[in-house]
Amino acid sequence: MKETPMPETMTTESHVHHPDYVKIWAVLVALLLVSVGGAMSNIRVVVLVAAFGVAFVKAYIVAKNFMHINVEKRWVPYLLLVMIAFIVILFTGVAPDVMKHGGLRWSNDAAKQAVESGMKTAPKNE
Amino acid sequence: MSATAKPIANTRSATGIPTARLITWWVIASEIVIFGGLLAVYLMHRLGHPEWGLAAAHTNTLAGAFNTFVLLTSSLCAVLAHKAADAHDGPRAAKLLRLTSLGGLIFLTIKGFEWTRDIHEGFVISSGGFWSYYYTLAGLHGLHVLAGMVIMLIVAADAAKNRELQRVECIGLYWHFVDIVWIFLFPLLYIAR
Amino acid sequence: MSSQAEHAGSVHVEPGFFKKYCWSTDHKMIAMQYLFTGMAMAVIGGFLAYVFRMQLGFPNHNVPGFGIVTPGRYNAVVTMHGSIMIFWVAMPVLVAAFGNFLIPLMIGCDDMAFPRINRLSFQIFLLSSIVILGSFLVKGGAFGGAWTAYPPLSASGAYNLTPAGAVLWLLAVALEFVAFLLGGINFTVTVMNSRAPGMKMFDIPIVIWMIVLASLVFMASVGPLIAGAVMLLFDQTLSTGFYDPARGGDPLLWQHLFWFFGHPEVYVVLLPAMGIVAEILAVFSRKKLFGYKSMLYSTWAVGILSFVVWAHHQFVAGIDPRMANVFSVTTLLISIPVAEMVFLYIATLYGGSIRLDTPMLWALGFLAEFLIGGVTGIFLGASGTDIYLHDTYFLIAHFHYTFVPIAIISVFAAIYFWYPKMFGRMLNETLGKIHFWGTVIPFNVIFIPLFITGLAGDQRRVYSYAQFAEQSKPALQHLRTTSTIALLVMLSFQLFFIVNFFWSMRHGKLAGKNPWRSTTLEWTVPSPPPHGNFAELPTVYRGPYEYGLPGRDDDYWPQDAPH
Numbered sequence: 001m002k003e004t005p006m007p008e009t010m011t012t013e014s015h016v017h018h019p020d021y022v023k024i025w026a027v028l029v030a031l032l033l034v035s036v037g038g039a040m041s042n043i044r045v046v047v048l049v050a051a052f053g054v055a056f057v058k059a060y061i062v063a064k065n066f067m068h069i070n071v072e073k074r075w076v077p078y079l080l081l082v083m084i085a086f087i088v089i090l091f092t093g094v095a096p097d098v099m100k101h102g103g104l105r106w107s108n109d110a111a112k113q114a115v116e117s118g119m120k121t122a123p124k125n126e
Numbered sequence: 127m128s129a130t131a132k133p134i135a136n137t138r139s140a141t142g143i144p145t146a147r148l149i150t151w152w153v154i155a156s157e158i159v160i161f162g163g164l165l166a167v168y169l170m171h172r173l174g175h176p177e178w179g180l181a182a183a184h185t186n187t188l189a190g191a192f193n194t195f196v197l198l199t200s201s202l203c204a205v206l207a208h209k210a211a212d213a214h215d216g217p218r219a220a221k222l223l224r225l226t227s228l229g230g231l232i233f234l235t236i237k238g239f240e241w242t243r244d245i246h247e248g249f250v251i252s253s254g255g256f257w258s259y260y261y262t263l264a265g266l267h268g269l270h271v272l273a274g275m276v277i278m279l280i281v282a283a284d285a286a287k288n289r290e291l292q293r294v295e296c297i298g299l300y301w302h303f304v305d306i307v308w309i310f311l312f313p314l315l316y317i318a319r
Numbered sequence: 320m321s322s323q324a325e326h327a328g329s330v331h332v333e334p335g336f337f338k339k340y341c342w343s344t345d346h347k348m349i350a351m352q353y354l355f356t357g358m359a360m361a362v363i364g365g366f367l368a369y370v371f372r373m374q375l376g377f378p379n380h381n382v383p384g385f386g387i388v389t390p391g392r393y394n395a396v397v398t399m400h401g402s403i404m405i406f407w408v409a410m411p412v413l414v415a416a417f418g419n420f421l422i423p424l425m426i427g428c429d430d431m432a433f434p435r436i437n438r439l440s441f442q443i444f445l446l447s448s449i450v451i452l453g454s455f456l457v458k459g460g461a462f463g464g465a466w467t468a469y470p471p472l473s474a475s476g477a478y479n480l481t482p483a484g485a486v487l488w489l490l491a492v493a494l495e496f497v498a499f500l501l502g503g504i505n506f507t508v509t510v511m512n513s514r515a516p517g518m519k520m521f522d523i524p525i526v527i528w529m530i531v532l533a534s535l536v537f538m539a540s541v542g543p544l545i546a547g548a549v550m551l552l553f554d555q556t557l558s559t560g561f562y563d564p565a566r567g568g569d570p571l572l573w574q575h576l577f578w579f580f581g582h583p584e585v586y587v588v589l590l591p592a593m594g595i596v597a598e599i600l601a602v603f604s605r606k607k608l609f610g611y612k613s614m615l616y617s618t619w620a621v622g623i624l625s626f627v628v629w630a631h632h633q634f635v636a637g638i639d640p641r642m643a644n645v646f647s648v649t650t651l652l653i654s655i656p657v658a659e660m661v662f663l664y665i666a667t668l669y670g671g672s673i674r675l676d677t678p679m680l681w682a683l684g685f686l687a688e689f690l691i692g693g694v695t696g697i698f699l700g701a702s703g704t705d706i707y708l709h710d711t712y713f714l715i716a717h718f719h720y721t722f723v724p725i726a727i728i729s730v731f732a733a734i735y736f737w738y739p740k741m742f743g744r745m746l747n748e749t750l751g752k753i754h755f756w757g758t759v760i761p762f763n764v765i766f767i768p769l770f771i772t773g774l775a776g777d778q779r780r781v782y783s784y785a786q787f788a789e790q791s792k793p794a795l796q797h798l799r800t801t802s803t804i805a806l807l808v809m810l811s812f813q814l815f816f817i818v819n820f821f822w823s824m825r826h827g828k829l830a831g832k833n834p835w836r837s838t839t840l841e842w843t844v845p846s847p848p849p850h851g852n853f854a855e856l857p858t859v860y861r862g863p864y865e866y867g868l869p870g871r872d873d874d875y876w877p878q879d880a881p882h
Contacts, residue, residue, distance in 0.1 A: 001682050010146075014135060015219040015271070018209045021202055021209070022202065023197060023312035025199065025201075025202040026873070029191075029195060029198060030197060032146065032191065032194055032198065033189075035312075035313065035317070036187070036191045036317075039187070039313075041283045042240060047317065048200065051313035051316075051317040054308050054313075055312070055313050056309050058309050058314055059199055059306045059309050059310065060308070061226055062302050063302070063306065065205075066202075066204070066205045066298075066302045067299055067303075071182040071187070072143075072151075073141065073143055076143075076151050078176050079151070079155055080151075080154065080155055081159040082539075083155050083157055083159050083162065084158060084162060085628060086159060086162075086539050086540075087158070087159060087163060087165075087166050087543075088633060088875065089626055089627060090162075090163060090166055090169060090543055090575075090579055091166045091169070091318075092580070093575065093627075093629070093630060093642070094166075094167070094170065094572065094575040094576075094579075094639075095170045095173075095271040096639050096641075096642055097569070097571050097572075097575065097637075097639060097642070098167075098170050098174070098200045098569050098572050098575070099170035099171070099173055101174060103639040103641075104639055104640050104641055105640070106637060106639065108569070109235060109565040110565060110567070111174065111175070111564070112569065114175065114177065114255075114567050115174075115175055115176065115177055116159060117177075118176075118180065119176065119177050120175020121177075121180065124763075127765045131429070133429045133430035133432070134428055134429045135423060135428040135430050135431060135509055135512075135513035135858060136432045136433065136513075138428065138512050138513050138514070139512050140513070141511050141512055142510065143512070145432045145433070145508055145512050145513070147432065148508050148512060149432070149504055149505070149508045149512060152504045152508060152538075153504060154506055154539075155539075156538045156539075156542065157542075158542070159538070159539055159540075159541070159542025159543065160542035160543075160545050160546060161542075161546075162540045162542065162543075162575070163543025163544075163546040163547070164543075164546035164549075166541070166543070166548070167409070167546065167550075167572065167576070171567075172327045172580065175567065201594055204698065204871060221707055243345070244851070250557055251553065251557050252557055252558040252559050252560070254567065255560070255562075255566070255567070255568070258550075258553070258559040258560065258561060262549060262553065262559075266546075266549065267727065271520050277650035
């Protein structure tokens, strides 16, 4: 086990390579425009892909190029993915009760009512 | 910053990652479950209540999009600050961090106007399911923006004197995380309808 | 590679009273702050137990030192007993106090990686303690909606009759969560990065692993509850309807968010307790801990599984019955790694040279009592039997047979074991043994009758059965009264501990560096350790449990001895 003391005034020699950040920023802004433009479409799938697909891509670009997560020790992105996995477990365990409004011998009438009356007033555009 | 000497514990690095950056990753990990929890809960409601799309139609997409642009640009400033710190250019890093912080201020100001308009139209936190989640999600995010700004200014004050430059990268990491949360909040609250 | 002579700290000026006791960043002082705060809160939590057991054992009589226990006051007392014991006793003592004291010492460094964040964590925790105690004094009194705070009872002041108390409770819990998030992250970073040269991952003492894993489990599980708590706070104060079905919300959502944290939380407190017991068993059997790696693998398994069992607290709450099937299976599965850990302890004892000093008595007591707790959990984990047993006194007895070993027995084990290091003097053995038997025997007499009354159908959170004809089973009253009297006996014996603890600080036998002849690093420094801990920071050459090695003069081989 190597002892690697780090005197307080000295920063580490750069552990990352610095690309052209302005270019990356430009890509992000372009993607933002895509997502806003796509959101104005009338086709549901286009809206969803533009909005959420682009979001995932933008998040990945920020994580990789701004946070340098890919040159970090491998366990760091794994740790963050594990945290996300816990949220997926949470969703899986709770959604059957909260997202659905009925199941085996139970029914959430108040929620069903709210959905019905809400959708009745919906303008017919989707 | 106070003159207390750092303990040896702070300078060791059995993992190879400096302690400041290591603790930043753990903070981000814990924030993922906080925001993730709230987002997951919102998502399951939103999927079960298609009629919330009607309420969501009243959010100001232009403000949301512009705010996304503001945060992306401030993230650019943050990572350029990191680059400057790596080059041991403390004053430049400080300037860029202060610009980042300014971006946060612009973000919060726009949000202030946006919410004022929403409230005038009668949409308050208790106006129904969608709005409750909208204000809570964006509010929690806004609090993190504010906290980030404050810490950033403190780090900048030291960086300007070429001190504690390793913290520039760390506060930048936090800021990028806050940016990523907004990258997901934007479509969830403003676009999906 | 030998360490350079690293000298921790520079020229040292003796600090004044305020800086030394109230504003210190030294991990040992912060540990004492957590320990004494936790112990004070334990007195309050114990007093609350006295109050409601008096009501249950002698219904509707005036309780000396309290008064008449009205229904509202009963609800507040049981709520606060649970909340205080879990959040302001078990967690601060097991995780924060012992984590703070032991981590830098046992891994061979001079303090935590971030001492000022450490101090901030305690200050936030202290604030949370003040808030929760303050809630007793507000209009309506302390929160009375049970420590689980289910809405709509917890969301509506009209229902819980303690609107101010409810808000303060929520704020106190939220502050406490923030304190432990900060503290836990500090612990994790310190153990990951600041170990002595030569201390590889599998040379770390088990108790340190356990405290770190507990911190991680806490961190990963508390997030959704923080979100949920903010939502509940808004329901209480801003008329939102997150948990109100009439407004589009769902009370079941709170339950899920609460227990998604609540179940891992019990392992957050269990892990340090088991770690403490592991250390003591090795030292007092003069034998290597059996299966160090198996212990770790089992602990990782428990940690991960703990995230997929939570809805066993909600079997009768109206969750989809098909989910109940899933959670039954996972709950029964989690008993396997825990059992494995108990087997490893037994294997450690087997063939050992057992010394029954007081710390060892407590450690063995933990094993025996926790076993009962674990086994009775099986009945509750199976959804079929849980339909009958849920919210009866059977459940209360089960979780006290797990919580009391965790929060009381293992804490006493740790105090008796590390007191010499903390204060430089030995606790009195005779008083210690009297304290041990006077605690453990009455403990069983409190809760075994409650298994029986629970099986007979006694419901929890009912202030008096006299008002509920179908529930009152007068034939069982003698069991309830026996339980109360046993509690009074158990509380009285704590005096032996209090006297011993404070008297020995000044008059106990001087301890020296290593009275228990242990191998781990904290026993290589003076008792109590000086600021900076190590005059010369150690290098580690072997694992932490080298006992009973043939061919050596001594029966133990310290971690930092080169030969």
